[in-house]
Amino acid sequence: MSMIENLKESHVLFVDDEDDILNVMKRMMIDEIDHIFTANNVELALEIFNNNQIDVVVLDYKMPQKNGLTLLKEFKALKPKTVFIMITGYGDKEIIQNALRDDIFDVIDKPFDNKYIKKTILNAIQKSHYQAVVADVVDTFISNYARLEFQDFSKLNYEDREKIIQTVLELTRNRIKNKIK
Secondary structure, three states: OOHHHHHHOOEEEEEOOOHHHHHHHHHHHOOOOOEEEEEOOHHHHHHHHHHOOOOEEEEEOOOOOOOHHHHHHHHHHHOOOOEEEEEEEOOOHHHHHHHOOOOOOEEEEEOOOHHHHHHHHHHHHHHHHHHHHHHHHHHHHHHHHOOOOHHHHHHOOHHHHHHHHHHHHHHHHHHHHHHHO
């Protein structure tokens, strides 16, 4: 599977109280992503999020039941590695960016440019996939070498240290190849 196909297999959730916006988003991404979910209310959004492995959430800031920041915090508490994009009416962007500098991938003003949001969503999906690869590599390293303390490592001769480093690099290469195929 190529990187493009891998992106196509992604799971994206669009959350907005306006069905017209959800329909535009879905139509815009239908050729790029196979697993698109839409929710026009908070309860449905939480249900979809809880029952699916979502890579990226595109979330409206202003909704009648809860604002996007509150919902985002609930999502992050459930699955912290999910990547988020916030959509907002003009003027709220700076407030959101300052409040959530580390929690969101991007904040996009409405009305949005379709090409820009499409590119942003695809970039967010790539970030999600690479985060998973890195987590996998770290897990592999820890499971194979956690028992090796730094002092023990430094006591090894050069060749043994080199072997360990090469093994970790090879494991990393293989994990990355398998993830992006």
